[in-house]
Amino acid sequence: MEKMWAGRFSKALDKKADDFNSSISVDKRMYRQDITGSMAHAAMLGKQGIISESESGRIIAALSEILSDIEEGRLEIDPEAEDIHMFVESVLTSRLGDLGKKLHTARSRNDQVAVDIRLYLRDEAKEIIMLIKKLISAVVVQAEQNKDAIMPGYTHLQRAQPITFAHQILAYGMMFARDITRIQDAVKRMNYSPLGSCALAGTTYNTDREFEAEKLGFDGITQNSIDGVSDRDFCLELASAFSIVMMHLSRFSEEIILWSSWEFKFIELDDSFTTGSSIMPQKKNSDMAELVRGKTGRVYGNLIALLTMLKGLPLAYNKDMQEDKEAIFDSVDTVKACLGIFAPMIETMHTLPDNMYAAAGRGFINATDIADYLAKKGMPFRTAYKIVGEIVAECINKNTVLDKLPLNEYKKHSDLFEEDLYEEISLKNCVEKRISAGGTGTASVTKQIEYLKKTIG
Ligand code: ARG
Numbered sequence: 001m002e003k004m005w006a007g008r009f010s011k012a013l014d015k016k017a018d019d020f021n022s023s024i025s026v027d028k029r030m031y032r033q034d035i036t037g038s039m040a041h042a043a044m045l046g047k048q049g050i051i052s053e054s055e056s057g058r059i060i061a062a063l064s065e066i067l068s069d070i071e072e073g074r075l076e077i078d079p080e081a082e083d084i085h086m087f088v089e090s091v092l093t094s095r096l097g098d099l100g101k102k103l104h105t106a107r108s109r110n111d112q113v114a115v116d117i118r119l120y121l122r123d124e125a126k127e128i129i130m131l132i133k134k135l136i137s138a139v140v141v142q143a144e145q146n147k148d149a150i151m152p153g154y155t156h157l158q159r160a161q162p163i164t165f166a167h168q169i170l171a172y173g174m175m176f177a178r179d180i181t182r183i184q185d186a187v188k189r190m191n192y193s194p195l196g197s198c199a200l201a202g203t204t205y206n207t208d209r210e211f212e213a214e215k216l217g218f219d220g221i222t223q224n225s226i227d228g229v230s231d232r233d234f235c236l237e238l239a240s241a242f243s244i245v246m247m248h249l250s251r252f253s254e255e256i257i258l259w260s261s262w263e264f265k266f267i268e269l270d271d272s273f274t275t276g277s278s279i280m281p282q283k284k285n286s287d288m289a290e291l292v293r294g295k296t297g298r299v300y301g302n303l304i305a306l307l308t309m310l311k312g313l314p315l316a317y318n319k320d321m322q323e324d325k326e327a328i329f330d331s332v333d334t335v336k337a338c339l340g341i342f343a344p345m346i347e348t349m350h351t352l353p354d355n356m357y358a359a360a361g362r363g364f365i366n367a368t369d370i371a372d373y374l375a376k377k378g379m380p381f382r383t384a385y386k387i388v389g390e391i392v393a394e395c396i397n398k399n400t401v402l403d404k405l406p407l408n409e410y411k412k413h414s415d416l417f418e419e420d421l422y423e424e425i426s427l428k429n430c431v432e433k434r435i436s437a438g439g440t441g442t443a444s445v446t447k448q449i450e451y452l453k454k455t456i457g
Helices: 015-021 024-047 053-071 084-102 109-145 165-190 209-215 225-230 233-260 287-310 319-347 353-361 367-376 381-398 407-413 420-424 427-432 442-456
Strands: 150-155 158-164
Touching (some): 024 053, 024 084, 024 109, 024 209, 024 319, 053 084, 084 109, 109 225, 109 233, 109 319, 109 442, 150 165, 158 165, 158 427, 165 233, 165 442, 233 319, 287 319, 353 427, 381 407
Antiparallel strands (some): 150 158
């Protein structure tokens, strides 16, 4: 196919160079956004009298036909085209003749591509937010079913204090709720139209950029035409927000994998989300969670690729920037795939509260509560802390646990100890007593569930 810019050249582009230059395989997915952007542009050209209203109407009608032809499989996107912008324009020209060639008045591919990516990412961001909401909803379902499931809470992966399984997984719910606002925030900053920036300097035509912006659902126009075509901050911000989503998913994955192991056995993933081994018949592997954990790396990689691609780039458009789409699209695809698998995996996961409780019974996780018991009876907390440390050491020596050490042994350390101690340090009580806002007590857990339910609307 002859290049639209062939006029200036006396030789055709080398085949290898042509392939190397082409971005159609990556940017063809933006065909809808490209056509929508072109329709807004054609409407503006007509309204401003840059082309006639009837010409504008015919271009818009032909563009709308091209869109439905692609969508309904009547028109295949030519893999030999240079990019999606050139493809759409060439089809338009083949259908309308010279009139098709008028569309590119007061426009450049530089502002065109900057519009297309924004429109595309705006749509994808919406979908990703919806997928995050589905995941939060799965977390809430599990939390509601496991409000009474007591397990050890960990620090340094050492048993620390008793919590409920609900409380633990609601922590992930909070992370995902923040992820939504982070994406929304990036979209808010992205939602300004660069259309009309043209190649870099604006145009000599009497255009109406606000009109185009409004037609395309932007909140306004970008204020500097050079920035309009050079800015890819929104790719960075979204790639970064998606990296954080993946970081959260990978932490959750890690716990899912640990909890599914025989060493923990706090949960069992549903058969429909686990795989077997080709040699070890007993295996049931958490491959989905492992893959999500693994794919986190490529999403971080895309962020670094984008940052590095933009580093030191002079203004305005440089072809380097064509690399933006492959990176950000891969992040979009990966995050969507991971969220898509995670929500049903969490929803169908079976919890094993008896095993959680048994683990909570070992590891002296009610030691802080004994220190609090003494402190509430007037002993300075640091002194109480030291005494309980000695009692724990004694239990370890005697191969027993705090709940089973007889009162007379306790009394040797302090006569503040009374029979009510045992009730005080029961695991259920230890959880229930954590009444502080945001703590593991039931009232707080209920509040957290309500909060997340409101988040997902
Ligand atoms: N395919 C190009 C990209 O993705 C479109 C913009 C081309 N602009 C240009 N001046 N060569 O960045």
